[in-house]
Amino acid sequence: MATRKIAILAEGALGWHAAKTAVGVIRYAPDTTVAVIDSTHTGMDVAEALQGPVGEGIPVVRDITEALTYQPDTLLIGIAPRGGALPESWRWQLLAAIEHGLNIVSGLHAFVSDDEELRTAAARKGVTIWDVRRPPARTRVADFTPHREGSHTVLLVGSDCGSGKMSTALDLNAEAQRRGLSSAFIATGQTGMMIANNGLPVDRLIIDFAAGLVEEQVLNFSHAHDWVFVEGQGALNHPGYSPVTLSLLHGSMPDALIFCHKAGQTAIDGYEQCLFPSLNRLIEINEEAVNWLRPERRSKVVGISLITNHLDEPHAREAVEQMMNETGLPVTDPLRFGVAPLMDALERHFAG
Template sequence: MRRIAILAEGAFEWHHGKTATGVIKYGQDPIVAVIDRANVGKDVAQALNAPFGQGIPVVRDIYEALKLEPDTLLIGVAPTGGDLDPIWRSQILAAIEAGLNIVSGLHFFLADDAELSEAANKYGVTIWDVRRVPDKKRVAQLVPHRTGSKTILMVGSDCATGKMSTALELDIEARRRNLDSAFVATGQTGIMISGNGLPVDHIICDFIAGMVEEMVLDFADKHEWVFVEGQGALNHPGYAPVTLGLIHGSNPDAMIFSHIAGLTTVDGYENAPLPSLKRLIQMNEEAISWIRPEPPSKAVGIALITHRLSEEEALAEIKRVEEETGLPTNDPMRFGVANLMDALERHFAE
């Protein structure tokens, strides 16, 4: 087991800090501290207003974190573009000099940086660049999944709408029901949590669908239920190509749609208003129908993120979305996924 300190300087919140929050909530290794000077003195639960992370302190810098004896520094920020913020470099170097291994999900590969690589060699530590893609190329071949397997893909209206968390919660719920289930990671945070997967947003576009197809076929050969982490959104101005490659590569038998309550535009794109939920869902169903018209793949439930709402407001919004779409809806992090799993079991029993 690693003892992890998480670097989340300036971004310990739900969007750009989603790597930190995901690893804290779902990872198996103990988290000894989070580094973010804006929230010093709080614990994780207080900083995020979350029902998890009690007792994990938020500290000022790597030097305070070292007092808690971590052996690993994990970069917990997922910035747009994935570059290394210059203000993080001194803290990463200090961690290396203290003998900590480094885990990073940035598009910028730390192991390829001369200064950081030289320091890692000098102090005998490893740098794991999670987004480094396997050295292979594969174009999708539209190979059918094993008969009897059930592949469910998480799709959504934007980035950071809870697609990974929903897939993980569904996997947990399926195993609680004694079903043969697996979670398939397709992004850096999911890979950090599960220890395997593909960083699809760093794969050459021609090979996204093919490499995802190969991975999902392997999981479907081994498991009855396969929950695939989603990425981006078909309506996203920047990341739609990744999403389309993932949809076609995973070739899902069903989908769960993820959305943030109250979201009206794509985050960071004020001139990209969101269509209605019904239209967004229809877009994803259309995209998979281009390669598999029969049997059709449908969204069978909605994961609605409501952390900005009170509990009363959240329950009312869940009911409203159910009425609008006709689909079972829940907030996986606040109220669980039992009704979404019920919907999936009914869908596959039909």
């Protein structure tokens, strides 16, 4: 697939968490991000707006009119407003983009191509609207088919949403390829799909078929590759999103897991009354959920990916050391310290 020149719409929300789609696309997509639209950070570059190491040199602009001066061919919606609908205040920007021949990529729960005005405008200009979250028409119930012998399926799980599951899976896939291994990444959410141009919008699948469609993807990828890194979603301990996590655990039937966590977090974001048990217990419940189905071949968490970008470097290193002491597992912040310790742990696990 040809690479795109993308303008990302992140109006009013260009931050690590609120604009995680924008951040993910900038960090990992093979496409070129030429500008980010956010009138509250106009005049900065993305790295300045994020106060971090991502997006240096990419300008933040006021609106689509200014973004067009950088000659994008695609407008990508890089944030997810509460409720998943298209804010009316954004409509003119999408219409202007379409009028100038830009394709639209959207991960919203509300499908842009179902909007009559936008669909008609796109048809008139001959541009495409990709609603990434639109689920496939096919259905499939999981049938518990074993993976190809010799292949290694690794699922990313975590303590909460936004705990680094997608980015760690992408980093591990890149590290495996650097080591000369045959590996692939399976996207299970809209951002990963925008980056990889493959995968499933698991949070839009009918629950009876979610595990089966994930299983189908994993079987296809594990037939072609020795290592398969499956992007995780949600968390088993999340009061709202645990079903999608369980579907991924049972659909992918991983041979190993990597656990993801934000240093210092003690409760589900937005559910402050929903406190975490110990990290060891969180790890244990994810292992148990896989091994309900396959007790004779136990899957385990072999390493921890830790988000520390809210800490200075000495405190980040202290958090990594503390987590290693608490769990007895290799720990790293892939963004800050690299993902090699996790790949080392996976290779040791499968060699043993």
